[in-house]
């Protein structure tokens with residue numbers, strides 16, 4: 061018997077705990093965290109002994125914060141407080157607000173007292189989950205203050221820290237942040253978020269690859285011609301100009317989400333589904349990616365900026381920040397030697413879609429004459445991460461009729477059709493996993509640093525080059541023409557997701 065798949069799928073209730081959200085009046089808390097918590101509560105996946113304490117600077121009473129939380133849940137949760145009034149009232153009784161500044165020792169002393177009172181009233185047993193939903197410059201300070209305040213009473217209870225992305229803005233800052241956090245918390249207490257890993261279809265990559273016999277013999281250089289990974293947004297940067305203009309697509313998407321998707325697609329089967337085994341295999345892939353030298357960067361990395369980017373709010377009018385990146389990666393190991401992984405991401409592209417496509421080699425002998433097989437392309441398996449989560453396989457079939465004429469057809473697994481509902485939000489999975497102490501879907505310190513070390517040569521090379529000719533692509537397209545040329549040079553083409 062195989063052990064059951066444990067990744068994010070455990071059905072056990074988490075132990076009693078208090079979740080403290082630093083940055084409780086912010087956008088992430090309103091759009092993601094509180095709605096995810098209310099959905100979990102309505103699905104009875106949270107323990108009875110559970111509270112939420114929001115921590116932020118502006119003055120607010122518990123009731124005011126509850127009213128804000130209700131409005132967020134009404135707007136963003138699947139369960140609506142207006143329809144589930146009794147459940148909302150029960151949930152709201154567990155929500156509290158704590159005014160304080162991140163640098164104030166006094167705020168943490170008062171917080172510690174408050175948490176002890178809540179332990180007594182709600183039976184939360186001293187277990188604490190601290191969520192850093194704040195701008196990254198506050199992470200180290202909050203961790204340090206938490207360490208000084210000794211929030212967990214001694215003797216058994218656990219303290220864990222969830223750290224939002226971005227984790228650093230280059231290798232040096234990520235390394236420094238790891239050092240600062242690890243001075244206070246043990247690695248086993250730190251949960252670095254990459255919310256892509258909480259997505260149901262990203263976890264489904266594990267199930268698809270490692271719970272099905274028929275794929276493994278094909279999933280390698282003998283049968284795979286190349287891999288394409290696209291993470292496309294149709295929207296622009298919305299109101300994130302201040303952050304995005306300093307970050308850009310390489311930092312915002314490639315260093316984190318896209319390298320994670322590469323690692324999950326290319327990793328070896330782990331010996332078990334525990335955090336160490338899975339993360340060990342992912343990091344082996346990242347370490348096997350061939351580092352880029354200056355010439356490689358010029359040849360295999362493309363950047364772009366959409367036409368109206370420089371007029372977006374809080375973007376510099378002469379900004380050279382990239383809103384599009386495409387690159388070719390080579391993984392130098394036994395399984396993938398010689399198989400390019402083409403990765404692209406961008407804003408204001410033709411559609412919103414995140415998809416991993418495995419492009420197989422053509423058949424060795426073309427049995428069907430050119431005219432009857434016209435338009436037939438080699439097999440593709442695509443993992444659709446969003447939207448319409450699912451998996452499809454594209455293959456050739458004979459068209460009806462007496463003549464032999466072929467067409468590409470699809471077998472399509474759609475999550476919502478097969479399981480009757482669209483998958484839940486990634487934050488629901490990640491919050492529950494952190495409460496349960498399952499770090500499989502979170503990044504380890506070494507993973508984050510290796511991912512940064514892979515993008516550093518690109519950032520350094522770009523810093524040496526003269527300013528790029530931006531903007532270089534029109535909104536609603538698939539990015540700059542140079543991205544198409546990147547594949548055309550290898551005799552290949554992007555395939556729209």
Ligand SMILES: NC(=O)c1ccc[n+]([C@@H]2O[C@H](COP(=O)([O-])OP(=O)(O)OC[C@H]3O[C@@H](n4cnc5c(N)ncnc54)[C@H](OP(=O)(O)O)[C@@H]3O)[C@@H](O)[C@H]2O)c1
Pocket residue numbers: 082083084085086087088089091115116117118160161162163192193194195196224225226
């Ligand atoms: N928003 C998203 O969808 C999203 C998605 C992925 C990742 N993230 C990451 O999540 C983190 C939070 O993003 P966000 O968009 O929610 O930020 P935000 O809207 O700017 O919220 C920041 C929060 O921090 C609080 N704060 C700031 N300085 C403080 C201080 N000195 N003392 C106490 N509280 C202080 C603010 O409280 P006051 O307003 O009361 O001052 C507010 O609650 C960031 O690292 C971001 O990159 C966000």
